Structures are given as structure tokens and as C-alpha cells.
Amino acid sequence: MDNIAGRKSSLVWTVQLATLALVALWLFPTVGLLVSSFRTADQISSSGWWKSLTASEQVIQLRTGGKDAAREENGLWIVKGNLLTEGDTPPGSDVEITRFGVSSKAVDAFEIGDEAVFSKDSKTFTLLKDGSYRLTSTKELKSRGQRVFVTAVLPPEFTLKNYEQVLLSGDTTDSMAKAFFNTLTVTIPATIIPIVIAAFAAYALAWMEFPGRSLLIAAVVALLVVPLQLALIPLLKLHLGIGIGKGYLGVWLAHTGFGLPLAIYLLRNYMAGLPRDIIENAKVDGATDFQVFTKIVLPLSFPALASFAIFQFLWTWNDLLVAKVFLIDATGETTVMTNQIVELLGTRGGNWEILATAAFVSIAVPLAVFFAMQRYLVRGLLAGSVK
Structure with a gap:
């Protein structure tokens, strides 16, 4: 059934x-x-x-008015005002206060309307629900006001300041803008170069007869299992020996070398699965191998090209290890986004809003590339699996 x-x-x-x-x-x-x-x-x-999207309870540190806002009455210094609407960064009048405190060890020690007493400084402080307060002192107040911890229910709030700080900050140690363009400078050539080389090699291995072709195909398959970490130091020594050194050219060649085995294997399988009649008819009509490749095979192989482009772009964009080895980033001139996020983790370990913004900026471009080309992904991965 x-x-x-x-x-x-x-x-x-x-x-x-x-x-x-x-x-x-x-x-x-x-x-x-x-x-x-x-x-x-x-x-x-x-x-x-x-x-x-819902209101949340938070502890906010605010300050009362200082010496300039105080007035003296019968030897008593008095400051009146509103914590919700005054100060450098007032939270706003739509905030609902539930409790308050005058010490970081007891941020919610007092209820609204209670009088907090500072025995050490001979001060008293009273806070009302609407944010208005009254601070008294038997001694002359200092320039800065009294620190107050307020437990309040805040409405949901969204801001673009995180993106402004990450992308538009003038400080190169905090700005992701330069790292964003550095990453594009690394990723775009490191994606295009292996595709171009692999396309020619894949056509030769799929449709051209020459001695040793089977050995080359076996060598390409064998290179797929070579660990990336195994070749980093020898390749860097080679770059230094031939005068390339550390820089964009070195990292382009490194990504090209590490990406070519997969690219050749993927494209060769796809091209070998194309109808033989099309290739033979074109050659009968007098087309050269280059014309067959550029006018017939290459357009038909677009799904495989797009599939590898997705993998290579994502791998290169998210790479940290190769960039650390083959790029000089001591001055920050060639720092890529992955390395910049590591720096932010070190300098701004508690600023989660900055880290979240930097991380999303880093994944925004790969997401756009993936969704734009994902329809070709499965077709390219299944290349050569069905005859």
C-alpha cells in the first residue's frame, strides 16, 4: 500500500x-x-x-547637575532637575523608571520616591517616577554631578550608529571600510584567475588527445587531498626567493594554486559530459580548438563556472590563514576583513554591537553572491555524474 x-x-x-x-x-x-x-x-x-521588538529593562548610568546647577539655601546646596531629559545623552521622557541606586554595588537599592542618604558626603537624593530629582548637600558640590544608576523599562530602539562607526570611522584600527576594499582587491582577482586558467586546462583534458593526459588527470585528483597548511611555508619561501615577497600578487598566486585542482576537476567533468556531436560538427566545419572552446564549450559550461566561482569567492572572502601568511598587514594598509574582525575582538571585546555589525558587513557580500548564483550551484556540482 x-x-x-x-x-x-x-x-x-x-x-x-x-x-x-x-x-x-x-x-x-x-x-x-x-x-x-x-x-x-x-x-x-x-x-x-x-x-x-519589545520593551526591555535596563540599568542606565546617569548624572545629576553639578556645581553650576546648584543653589544655596541656608547653608544647604540644592540641585533640581530631570534625569530623563537633561545631560549629555538623556534617555528620553518615554522611559519608565522602576528603581534606582547611587552605588555600583547596589544599583536598585531604592524604590521610586525613597530618599537615598550619603552619610560620607552629607548628601541626600530623591528620584520621582517622571525622572525629576532633588539632590541636597551640606558641602559645596563638585563640577561633575552625582552618579545615579536607574533601572528603567526602555522601548525598542534601532540605530545606524554602529554601521557609521564601523564603515565611516576615521580611525583605521576601527574602520572596516578600508578592510572591505582590501578584501575585494584580494577576492576578485583570486576568483577570476583560477577560473580562466582552469577553463583552458579542463578543455584540454576533456577534448584534446595528447600523451600523458590520464596522468595529468590523476595528478589533479591527487592534489585535491593535499592539505593547504602543508604548502604554506614552502610556498612563502618560494615567493621570497623569486622576489614576489608579501603582497597582493603573492596572495593572488597562492589562492590560484590552492583553488586550481578543484576548478580543473569540476570543469573537466562538466565539459566531458557535453554532447560529442556538437564538438565534432564544429571541427568538421573548420573550427579550431580555440574557437570551439570560446564559442561552444565555454557558454555551455557556465553552470560549472558559476558553481566554482561561488566556492572560490566564499573561500577567499572568508580566508584568514592565507592572508596572514602572504599579506603584510602590520600597518593596516592591506588588512582584510577577517583579520580586522580579529583585531576588533582584541580591542573591543565588550562592544558586541560593533562586533555584530562588523561580522554582518563581512558576510553581506558572500550572501549576495550566493543567492545571485545559487541556481547554478547544484547543476555545477552534479557535472559529469549522469551520462
Whole structure:
């Protein structure tokens, strides 16, 4: 009964559910990173990204007015004002205050309307729900006001300041803009060069008869299993020996060498699966191998070319190891985005909003490339599997 025509097998539903679970596992962190990149540091530390559309309770550090705002009455210095609307960065009048404190060890020690007493400085402080306060002191106040910790319920807030700081900051140690263009400078040539070389090599291995062709194909397959880390130091010594040194040219050649085996193998399988009649008819009509390659084989091989381009672009864009070895980044002139994020982790370990923004900027371009060319991915990967 399970094999009756028109009835879906239970295995189909299992595959669909597994696919849905994999999509969710990939999508949730990406969406969380995107949402966190638009949130403030206080919001990220107080609640998860899934609560970004709801109000959240946070502890805010504010300051009262100082010496300039005080007035003296019968030997008592008095400062009145509103914490929600005054100061350098007021939170706004739409904030609901629940508790407050005057010490970092007890940020919620007092309820609204209570009087906090500073026995050491002979001060008292009273805060009302609307943010208005009254600070008194028997001694003359200092220039800076009294520090107050306020527990408040803040409405959801999104900001573009994180992206402004990451992309438009004038400080090269904090700016991702230069690293973004450096990464493009590395990635675009490192993707195009191996595709061009591999396309010619794949056509020769697929359709041209010459001695040793089988050995070359076997060598290409063998190179697929060579670990990348095994060749880094010898290749760097070779670059230094021939005068290339560290720079863009060195990293382009390194990525080209590491990407060629997969590119040749993938393109050769696809080109070998093209109809032989088309190639033979073109040669009968007088077409040379170069004309057959450029006018027939290359246009028909676009799915395989796009498939490898996706892999090479993503690998090169997200690479850190090769860039560390073959690029001079001590001055920050050739620093790529992956290395810049590592630097941010070291200098801004607590600024999660900056790290989230930098990470999403880093994955935005690969996501765009993948979704633009993903329809060719499966066709290219299945090249040569079915005759």
C-alpha cells in the first residue's frame, strides 16, 4: 500500500523536515546577527535579539547637575532637575523608571520616591517616577554631578550608529571600510584567475588527445587531498626567493594554486559530459580548438563556472590563514576583513554591537553572491555524474 501511485512516502516528509531544520539552523544565527547590528550596547547586554521588538529593562548610568546647577539655601546646596531629559545623552521622557541606586554595588537599592542618604558626603537624593530629582548637600558640590544608576523599562530602539562607526570611522584600527576594499582587491582577482586558467586546462583534458593526459588527470585528483597548511611555508619561501615577497600578487598566486585542482576537476567533468556531436560538427566545419572552446564549450559550461566561482569567492572572502601568511598587514594598509574582525575582538571585546555589525558587513557580500548564483550551484556540482 505504501507504493500506491499518488501517495507520498513517509521518507519524503522526513527529508522535507530535515531540510527545514537545516535552513532554520542556518537562518536563525544570521537573522540574530543582523538584528543585533542595529541594536545598542545596553539592549544587547540586557536582552536577546528575539526580544528586540519589545520593551526591555535596563540599568542606565546617569548624572545629576553639578556645581553650576546648584543653589544655596541656608547653608544647604540644592540641585533640581530631570534625569530623563537633561545631560549629555538623556534617555528620553518615554522611559519608565522602576528603581534606582547611587552605588555600583547596589544599583536598585531604592524604590521610586525613597530618599537615598550619603552619610560620607552629607548628601541626600530623591528620584520621582517622571525622572525629576532633588539632590541636597551640606558641602559645596563638585563640577561633575552625582552618579545615579536607574533601572528603567526602555522601548525598542534601532540605530545606524554602529554601521557609521564601523564603515565611516576615521580611525583605521576601527574602520572596516578600508578592510572591505582590501578584501575585494584580494577576492576578485583570486576568483577570476583560477577560473580562466582552469577553463583552458579542463578543455584540454576533456577534448584534446595528447600523451600523458590520464596522468595529468590523476595528478589533479591527487592534489585535491593535499592539505593547504602543508604548502604554506614552502610556498612563502618560494615567493621570497623569486622576489614576489608579501603582497597582493603573492596572495593572488597562492589562492590560484590552492583553488586550481578543484576548478580543473569540476570543469573537466562538466565539459566531458557535453554532447560529442556538437564538438565534432564544429571541427568538421573548420573550427579550431580555440574557437570551439570560446564559442561552444565555454557558454555551455557556465553552470560549472558559476558553481566554482561561488566556492572560490566564499573561500577567499572568508580566508584568514592565507592572508596572514602572504599579506603584510602590520600597518593596516592591506588588512582584510577577517583579520580586522580579529583585531576588533582584541580591542573591543565588550562592544558586541560593533562586533555584530562588523561580522554582518563581512558576510553581506558572500550572501549576495550566493543567492545571485545559487541556481547554478547544484547543476555545477552534479557535472559529469549522469551520462
